[in-house]
Amino acid sequence: MKTRPPLSTMPSAASAISLPSWVRPLLTPGWENSRQSSISPWCMFLAMYSSLWVPYQYWEEKCYIPHLYSWFGIHMVLASLPLHFRILSLVGLSLIALGTGGIKPCVAAFGGDQFEEEHAEARTRYFSVFYLAINAGSLISTFITPMLRGDVKCFGQDCYALAFGVPGLLMVLALVVFAMGSKMYRKPPPEGNIVAQVIKCIWFALCNRFRNRSGDLPKRQHWLDWAAEKYPKHLIADVKALTRVLFLYIPLPMFWALLDQQGSRWTLQANKMNGDLGFFVLQPDQMQVLNPFLVLIFIPLFDLVIYRLISKCRINFSSLRKMAVGMILACLAFAVAALVETKINGMIHPQPASQEIFLQVLNLADGDVKVTVLGSRNNSLLVESVSSFQNTTHYSKLHLEAKSQDLHFHLKYNSLSVHNDHSVEEKNCYQLLIHQDGESISSMLVKDTGIKPANGMAAIRFINTLHKDLNISLDTDAPLSVGKDYGVSAYRTVLRGKYPAVHCETEDKVFSLDLGQLDFGTTYLFVITNITSQGLQAWKAEDIPVNKLSIAWQLPQYVLVTAAEVMFSVTGLEFSYSQAPSSMKSVLQAAWLLTVAVGNIIVLVVAQFSGLAQWAEFVLFSCLLLVVCLIFSVMAYYYVPLKSEDTREATDKQIPAVQGNMINLETKNTRL
Numbered sequence: 115m116k117t118r119p120p121l122s123t124m125p126s127a128a129s130a131i132s133l134p135s136w137v138r139p140l141l142t143p144g145w146e147n148s149r150q151s152s153i154s155p156w157c158m159f160l161a162m163y164s165s166l167w168v169p170y171q172y173w174e175e176k177c178y179i180p181h182l183y184s185w186f187g188i189h190m191v192l193a194s195l196p197l198h199f200r201i202l203s204l205v206g207l208s209l210i211a212l213g214t215g216g217i218k219p220c221v222a223a224f225g226g227d228q229f230e231e232e233h234a235e236a237r238t239r240y241f242s243v244f245y246l247a248i249n250a251g252s253l254i255s256t257f258i259t260p261m262l263r264g265d266v267k268c269f270g271q272d273c274y275a276l277a278f279g280v281p282g283l284l285m286v287l288a289l290v291v292f293a294m295g296s297k298m299y300r301k302p303p304p305e306g307n308i309v310a311q312v313i314k315c316i317w318f319a320l321c322n323r324f325r326n327r328s329g330d331l332p333k334r335q336h337w338l339d340w341a342a343e344k345y346p347k348h349l350i351a352d353v354k355a356l357t358r359v360l361f362l363y364i365p366l367p368m369f370w371a372l373l374d375q376q377g378s379r380w381t382l383q384a385n386k387m388n389g390d391l392g393f394f395v396l397q398p399d400q401m402q403v404l405n406p407f408l409v410l411i412f413i414p415l416f417d418l419v420i421y422r423l424i425s426k427c428r429i430n431f432s433s434l435r436k437m438a439v440g441m442i443l444a445c446l447a448f449a450v451a452a453l454v455e456t457k458i459n460g461m462i463h464p465q466p467a468s469q470e471i472f473l474q475v476l477n478l479a480d481g482d483v484k485v486t487v488l489g490s491r492n493n494s495l496l497v498e499s500v501s502s503f504q505n506t507t508h509y510s511k512l513h514l515e516a517k518s519q520d521l522h523f524h525l526k527y528n529s530l531s532v533h534n535d536h537s538v539e540e541k542n543c544y545q546l547l548i549h550q551d552g553e554s555i556s557s558m559l560v561k562d563t564g565i566k567p568a569n570g571m572a573a574i575r576f577i578n579t580l581h582k583d584l585n586i587s588l589d590t591d592a593p594l595s596v597g598k599d600y601g602v603s604a605y606r607t608v609l610r611g612k613y614p615a616v617h618c619e620t621e622d623k624v625f626s627l628d629l630g631q632l633d634f635g636t637t638y639l640f641v642i643t644n645i646t647s648q649g650l651q652a653w654k655a656e657d658i659p660v661n662k663l664s665i666a667w668q669l670p671q672y673v674l675v676t677a678a679e680v681m682f683s684v685t686g687l688e689f690s691y692s693q694a695p696s697s698m699k700s701v702l703q704a705a706w707l708l709t710v711a712v713g714n715i716i717v718l719v720v721a722q723f724s725g726l727a728q729w730a731e732f733v734l735f736s737c738l739l740l741v742v743c744l745i746f747s748v749m750a751y752y753y754v755p756l757k758s759e760d761t762r763e764a765t766d767k768q769i770p771a772v773q774g775n776m777i778n779l780e781t782k783n784t785r786l
Contacts, residue, residue, distance in 0.1 A: 219703030226691040226699065228300050234692070239417065241688040245680075246413045249406035255281070256403050308701050315345045315353050352695035355756050359693050359702060362434075362749055363709055368742040369682055370713025371720075372444045372735050373675060377402055378717075379728065380451065380668065385568050386458050387665040388634050395610070396665055398570045401672070408676040416680055433689040434750035440682030441743035447674035448736035454667050455729035463509075463566060463658045469517065469540050472509035474562070475500045476655060478549040478579070478600075478641055479527060485546070486524040490515060500548070503641075505655050514540055527555045545639070545657070547577065549600050560602050563637060566658055571607040572632035576652075577641045578603075580620065584642065586627075587617040596642075610634050618642075627652040635661035693756045 225244060229237040263277035319341035326340070334340060338350050338357070384398035424431045466472050477483050477500040487496040495512045512521075518539045525532040525548060536559040538544060543562040548555055567573040578584045578596040585593040588608055596603040613629035629652060632638065637658040644650050686706055694702035724731055 218707050220700045222687055223691060223694075223699035223703050224299075226688075227302060237691075238688050241691070242413050242417050242684055245684045245687065246410060249409040253403065253406040253410065256406070302696070308698055311345075311349060312353050312356065312698070312701070315341050315349060316357075318344055319350075352697055355693070355695050356698050356702065358753070358756075359690070360705055362746075362753055363705060365742040365746040365749070366686075366706075366709040367712035367716055368739050369441055369444060369678075370710045371716040372448055372713075372739055373679055373683075374710070374714055375717060375735075376405055376672075376675065379732075380671070383451065383455060383458065383728070384665055384668060385570055386462060386566065386635060386661055387663050387667070388661040389570055389610075389665045390634070391664070391666060398665070401665065401668060404669070404672045405676055405679075408673065409680060412677055412680045413684065416677075432755075433685045433692075434753065436681045436685040437689070438743055438747050438750065440678040440680075440685070441739055441746065443674050443678035443681065445736045445740045445743065447671045447678060448732045448739070450671040450674065451668075452729045452732035452736065454663075454671065455732060457667070458663055459727075459729065461662050465565075466511065466541050466543065469514045471512050471514065471538050471540060472543040472562075473512055473546060474506070474509045474544070474657065475546045476506075476548065476639070476641075477502055477504055478547060478577075478643075479555045480550060481528060483548050483555065484526040485548070486526075487512065488522040488524065490519060492522075495521070503653055509543065512538075514538070516540075523557055525555060525557060530554055532556065547600070547602075549579070558600065558602075562657055563605060566635045566661070567607050567637065570610060570634045570661075572610055572634070573605045573607050573637045574629070574632065575605045575639060576603045577601070577639065579641060579643050582620040582622070585619050588613075605637075608632060625650055630654060633660040 222241070222244060225240055226237055229240065259277050259281065262280055263272050263274055266273040266276055268275060316338070319338045322343065323337055323340040336354060338354050341350055341353075381399055381402065384401050387398070389396040389398065389400075421431065464472075473487070473496065475485050475498055480502055482499060482501050484499045485496065486494065489495050496510050498510065500506075518537065520535055520537050523534045523536060523546065525534070532555055534557045536546075536557075538559070545560045545562050546557055547560060548557045563573065574588075576584075576586060576594065576596045578598060578601045581598050583598050583601075584596045586596065586603075587593045588606055594603050594606055610633055612631050615626040616629055618625055618627055627640075627642070627650070629638075629640065635658070636656060639655045639657055641653040641655070642650065643653060687703070690702045690706040691699055720731070720734070724734065726734060
């Protein structure tokens, strides 16, 4: 009899433990960037530890998983209060890891247990709906939680307490709903600590085979049959089935190493692209929403259309073949990402090499100026004529004779010649600011960042030509102070957008400046001038040009990797359940999820020691997964799927009678 899927799928959407961008500020300063990728694998291993060592029936019957999630919400709410209890954040993450370890493998296996073997097709649809529910929760939380955090203010800052409190209350509600339906579930009785039994059985078989390695002894059909002296035949048969599937899982972590880079490498790539789509402005980290959104579309598309069309063509599209095709699609996704990265590299601002500098000349004087730059040997490095207030993003490359050097600047203005000396250091970008000095002119050399601002932000700084100090207010940050008489401010990063009226004030005057449109990844210089006929104005120059490549070029790689995820991950969940012995459903689900943690470790190792450019790293991952896909395909070709009756038949099989003196194999007479 088929029963309804369990209500316990409801809270499963909360089981992701990679750190979203809005959570990182709660950690100790410096951890949010440098150690986030290390925390996530640690949480994954903690989660897998809890899932492996506690049988899922215990988790379900005691409602232990929702309790852990509720305590996670309470701890994170306390951590978000202005008490600076940073340790509570780590305690909360540890609790969510333990809860994740219970709910992820166990709820999938528990849901599969609600279906009889004759309803295998309905069970397959359940795993699709289960994965769809997870991504629906992810999509909702990606939109709603940052809104709760950013749009509401509490304690004078972003309301993290509300962002964690609302999901915590919803988790309590899910616990109530889950408990209300408890009597409708099919609950296989607990069978103890299966993992410990499996490990002991394998260890006994290996030791017994090693101690009885004499060539005179008859061979046994399988190396695990050497555990027959101590363990029951049905356990040995189950362990055989388990080890066959675990061997098949060995290549799988490489797929997760690619899939999980959507929230890291691909977001960094989006930072260097233009998010203006014309009808909507997309922030770089918002591209991650595309993955769960496409999952919601692709799961019914594949189940109801693509797989059925393939079946009508009489093609045996088995689970392992679906997973292999998913790997190939992931390879193609990273190949496309590599092409996009090379296109971006062709547009980004270059960086000076060793014994090189980049120099940009800005003329703030009233007339044209001819600039000649001489080296230490009076050799000409640059000759350039610059018009008054000429807007240019051009940088000239100058070669130095040492790591640091004094350069001589010869400025010709009308009939005047002015000489200035400035010191420079290699691998830096500089701006030579030429300004009026009474009837003559003077120059000042300012170091530039030479680096595009991250996260799709714009960077701005100001030069104050007024004779009074100036304070400039940008958003809610502290005012930016600029000294008088050509003082240069520090850089300030701001969000992309229009700034028609920026508040400014001197000691005796308040006014506003129109900065215009500030675009993605652009560095601006604003020169505040006071022209009698036009009043106070801000002359704008682009130090580093805008990101030109549209973020829409990431769409093909997201489509490919999401299709790969649907074919690989959804199919893998159902395959793990169908191929697991009845007593080891959650164990094999946990082993499946353990491959995700190993994949994260692979990303850390490759990123730490490869030293490759980003496009080359994408190509490397694509090629590695292609090789792994070939290995997996060969392994899958020789894999014989487990049928429901195989376990029962294996239990009834007897080990052939052994002739001769075998007294040393008796458990009571061996060292074991």
